[in-house]
Amino acid sequence: MRKEHDFLGELEVADELYYGVQTLRAMENFNITGKHIDHDFIRSLAMVKKACALANMKTGRMDPTIGNAIVKAADEIIAGGLVDQFPVDPIQGGAGTSFNMNMNEVLANRALEILGHPKGSYDIISPNNHCNMAQSTNDAFPTAIKVCAILKSKPLLVALQRLVDELEKKAEEYKEVLKMGRTHLQDAVPITLGQEMGSYASGIRRGIKRIESSMLGAHIVNMGATAVGTGLNAEPSYIKDVAAELSTVVGEEFYTAENLIDATNNTDVFADISSGMKVTALVLIKMANDFRLMASGPRCGIGELKLPPRQPGSSIMPGKVNPVIAEVLNQVCYQVVANDLAVTLGVENGQFELNVMEPVIAYNLFNAMCYLKNGVNTFVDKLLIDLEADRERCQYWLERSVGIVTALLPHVGYENASALAKEAYTTGRAIKEIILEKGLLTKEEMEHILSPAEMTKPGIAGADILKVKGN
Template identity: 60%
Template structure:
């Protein structure tokens, strides 16, 4: 054991611990979620500490000996070492001071070791005076949240792009599969399964663009703002240099906020990004709902799709298989929507010069990014790529549907079509049979009008065929579809 002291008194820590007195106090005070800081956030904190040390050395505020030791310790953390020493709970009071000090203390004690000192010898390297030089929790934590969010968002967008590509591939595979379209959960005009899947792909494309735009808004950071945005204790040369160092280390293009006071007070950009995540979750949930409906059955439902069978679906009903991945996507979407509400409340709850609710904001934002990324991956590789069309069922439903009457209306008139629909419902006879029995159409005319290509594209189905019939004197039940020469 070793002892450390702050202005509140003395505490004892395990000698092997790289964290220090302020971290231990936070662990004692904030035992809330049972979770620790995520890897990307820890890495972002270390990156900021390295960038700050480099900037402080370049502006001659920090000695090369101390600065290089801090940089080496930060490099080790960025490489994945010492993450077990970040022990504070993600939800905490103090606007993230405990997170910042956890990083400061781990880096300081490791840098002390690099200089052959003993942990806790803060006369050699101080967590506050050296590692936190020219900084405050109030610029470090918001910047770390943004860097971690941008990196997590890039991973999510890669998964979304792969999912959209899978939907595009299925759209091409199913382009000739004609099925019943449905509005209000009632039969509507025909559509191809490929058209439905292409719509899903395009909706996901909008999600990707929306997230990219929202992430771009996070690249304005408040490093150098220090406590309230005035930049007290941060040299102007440091403020310029630390952003340059962050860009070098991230390979990205961050910019200093035009108004550091505004950037320290407000978290609207993070709330906006969370809103984009919510919309993405809503879109994914809607798609999952559609797939569950289309795959319902197999004997007594719609059964137009076959989803991959992943596991037995019941502990009591033999042979039952459930749509577990779409159900998973629905539940993740519900959680993301709830997380967004927490982010919204946290963004609203800032007062005056600082939003002290950023820990819970970051916790929910990171949770949304993590679970949504995992859900999109599962949706793609465990569901969408293995989906098959039940072509026979799709064809059967189209034949039985009254929706095809819409394609016939321009040729036989709305009134006749309505009477046919009523009779078909009363007699349970197929529309084709009734049309032929009443000699309202020939087989050739029906095939021309009700062909998949005609019913699933813009225009009047069978227009060219019926125009030819008019010109040759073969009218259709008194209707002649006129077309310009």
């Protein structure tokens, strides 16, 4: 054991641990989620600390021997090492101070070890004086959130693009599958299944652009702001250099905020990112619901889609298979929407020169990114790739719907079309059958007017027939 102290007193720390007294206090105080800090977030804060050490050495304020040892320790964490040395709860009071000091202690003790000194020799390398030089939790922590959000956005955007690509494949595959469109959950006019798939792809593409746009704000950081944005204890040259060093460390361009006070006390960039995911989740919910409805039945529902069977659907009903993959995407998206509310509440509850609610903002932002990525990949892998259209079922409903009468208006007139619809409703007969019986159109004319090519494009279906007849 070794003894460490802060201004509140002294605690014993197991000698094999790299964290110290302030981490122990955080563990005692915050037993909230039962989880540990996100691994990408650990790496992100280590990247920030590495950039700070490099910038401090560049200004001449930090001894290169100490600075290089801190950089080496940070590199080990960035590579995935020492993850078990970050036991603090992700939701914590203090605006992230517990995590910041957890990182500072681990860096200091690993750097001491690298230089051949015992852990806890803070007179040589200090968590506060060296690992936190020219910093505050109030600039290091939100900058790490931004770095982590950028890292996590990449696989999320890849997942969403995969979804778009697969939907576009289905749009091409089903471009000739004519089916009934529905509005108000009632029969409307025909549409192709391919057009529906293409519309889903379009909506997701818009979500990708929305998220990409929101991520631009994550590249503007407040490093050098220190406690309240005034830059106290941070030299001007450091403030200039640290964003450039962070850009090199992360491999993304970062820029120092024009107004460091604003960038320290406002966290609206995180609301922007969260909102982009929430709105995308709403589009996904709509799509998943449509899939579930089109696959309903399979015999006593709509049944236009055949979802790949993934597991038995009932503990009591033999042979039942449920749309579990579409259902899980729905639930993932509900959680993303809920996370957005937590982020929103965190963003709006900052006071004066700091938003102290950043831990809960980070926790919900990162979870939403992870859940959404996993939910979308599951939907693509377990449902969309092996999706099949029931072409016969689509044709079955199409022929029994009176919605196709809309396309006949220019050819038979509104009064005749209304009469056809009424007779079809009351007798249960097909529209096509009644038209042929009354001699309103020939079979060839009717099939041409009601073909997928004519029914699902702008203009009058069968306009060439009208032209031949002189109408």
